[in-house]
Amino acid sequence: MKNPDLIIIGAGAAGLLASIRAAMYGQKVLVLEKMQSAGKKILITGKGRCNITNSDTIKDFITQVFPDGRFLYPAFKEFFNEDILALLEDCGVETILERGGRYFPKSEKAADVVDALYKKAIDLGVEFIFNAKVLSVEQKDGKINSVTYLIDLEEVKIQVKNVIICTGGKSYPGTGSTGDGYIFAKKLGHKIEKLLPALVPVETFDENANMMQGLSLKNINASLIVDGSEKDSEFGELLFTHYGLSGPVILTLSRKIVLALEEKRKVKILIDFKPALSFEKLDLRILRDLDENGKMKLANLFKFWLPQKAIPVFYKLLNIDLEKKASQVSAEERKKIVFLLKNMEFSVKTHRGYKEAVVTAGGVCLNEINPKTMASKLVKGLYFAGEVLDLDANTGGYNLQIAFSTGWLAGGLY
Ligand SMILES: Cc1cc2nc3c(=O)[nH]c(=O)nc-3n(C[C@H](O)[C@H](O)[C@H](O)COP(=O)(O)OP(=O)(O)OC[C@H]3O[C@@H](n4cnc5c(N)ncnc54)[C@H](O)[C@@H]3O)c2cc1C
Structure with missing residues (x-):
């Protein structure tokens, strides 16, 4: 022209x-x-x-x-x-x-x-x-x-x-x-x-996300913790990957995560697998499941609470004898399970950079x-x-x- x-x-x-x-x-x-x-x-x-x-x-x-x-x-x-x-x-x-x-x-x-x-x-x-x-x-x-x-x-x-x-x-x-x-x-x-x-997935330090890679959870809550205090939280869908965390809730939080990482702050993500239930309500639900299935091995009850891919990570982090019967689970052990279901922690190493940022x-x-x-x-x-x-x-x-x-x-x- x-x-x-x-x-x-x-x-x-x-x-x-x-x-x-x-x-x-x-x-x-x-x-x-x-x-x-x-x-x-x-x-x-x-x-x-x-x-x-x-x-x-x-x-x-x-x-x-x-x-x-x-x-x-x-x-x-x-x-x-x-x-x-x-x-x-x-x-x-x-x-x-x-x-x-x-x-x-x-x-x-x-x-x-x-x-x-x-x-x-x-x-x-x-x-x-x-x-x-x-x-x-x-x-x-x-x-x-x-x-x-x-x-x-x-x-x-x-x-x-x-x-x-x-x-x-x-x-x-x-x-x-x-x-x-x-x-x-x-x-x-x-x-x-x-x-x-921005809108970028993040890499985490430990192998827990990697162990759940491919698992996509629709209704979780993710909280962003910077230097020990909560800065934001998002409800929705999260994806575990071989390197860490992705999916809409992480992408939305990533704007603040990237800034915190730039400032060399300690960044953590806390995942609540059961945001619809308060700690007390979840505790009652787990108590009911343990009571109703008293003769079952504790290990076999996790399928009531979690998707299959997440169970090995819970086994690893809980450090409870999973071979014991449900009826033998102590109140302290039960609270440990409830706490982890509502607070699984991931330390953020870095973000995935421009090659994977949406914008x-x-x-x-x-x-x-x-x-x-x-x-x-x-x-x-x-x-x-x-x-x-x-x-x-x-x-x-x-x-x-x-x-x-x-x-x-x-x-x-x-
Ligand atoms: C994986 C992914 C999924 C996304 N999904 C969505 C979605 O579903 N909905 C949504 O709203 N947004 C989405 N986005 C964001 C959205 O695609 C962008 O914000 C949008 O395309 C920006 O439009 P733009 O025209 O500004 O830039 P671009 O679409 O990036 O276009 C810029 C163009 O300029 C050309 N160019 C660059 N430099 C030169 C040069 N020197 N000479 C000649 N040409 C040049 C490039 O080749 C390119 O074609 C997504 C982004 C990604 C990466």
Whole structure:
């Protein structure tokens, strides 16, 4: 394309939406994408099913966003969950609503979302160049001037007045998001807030999680303990892995875990396997089971209280004679069982880093971006959208919606 009005760097969620909006406004849009096709990260979202957005109201939605979701009000007023669903529907992608307000394509295929958005952009006349790695964005006298990219080992420089940086974060670098946008932004004078992996699984010290690997528990409570005091807790689903802990409750707690680890604090996770029962109620229940099955070996009673994969860990940690009959279990031993069911402790060694983080926390400082346009306050013709910004959210379709909404707003080129 000769003399594009606008260059968009990155054909992910934000870049695709920005390109569609700008093309609808009659702009000549060129998208430079370093991978061989669009939306590589979208393809792996929601375990390949793509949790497109969430049914939350704007007010509830922004409470899921960090460090401050209020920045997104103007973007969400312009383009929110119903708008992305309507746009996809218009492109032939039907959606379904699941537990927790999560929307997915009815086909359960993330590829359908990518194909629809890409086709829409093409139909509107957007030009894509793939395998085109942008090397730098140049300014002159405070205005965007040109973009230089590498293709087939050759450097190409294009003059352009408007650029939207939609390069994503640093997580899952195999999808193309390797943090290049932060470098461009910094060179253009923007401040980058400290980058950290977010929504990331954690490694634990002992072998207990490893012994339960593959076990997924739906209704547990996990408490985060930092230097001995409780900082947060989450109820929901947890997954034990060969290295430690994962699953929604851990990913949600991970924002605070990563910060505490950065500060070299002692981090522990306490798991309550029976959050619906108080210590006293659980004690009564165990007492009843012991009474009703007095002749059974204690070891054989654990199946009433725990999934099979967790039982060997309890055997190991309890240090009680499991061969004794249920009727011979002392009150002290019973309380030990109850305590462990409500307080299994895991010391956190580290997190799994950007290669396994769902998103990147930190990014282009929001104070230097106009929330009504996504335009840089420092360089004319420069815009940012998506994860490259200092915005990240919990799981539940929130992160894609942020990328869609900020992309859409930036594409307006106000
Ligand atoms: C495993 C996983 C599952 C997830 N599941 C969900 C989910 O179900 N729901 C949800 O809401 N969010 C989910 N997310 C988060 C969500 O995918 C991201 O927040 C979102 O894709 C960010 O969109 P983006 O457009 O800002 O960046 P990206 O989608 O990462 O797109 C950035 C694009 O820029 C390109 N690029 C980067 N640098 C250059 C360069 N120098 N030159 C040219 N191109 C470049 C990249 O190749 C990439 O295509 C998930 C993330 C992961 C890792």
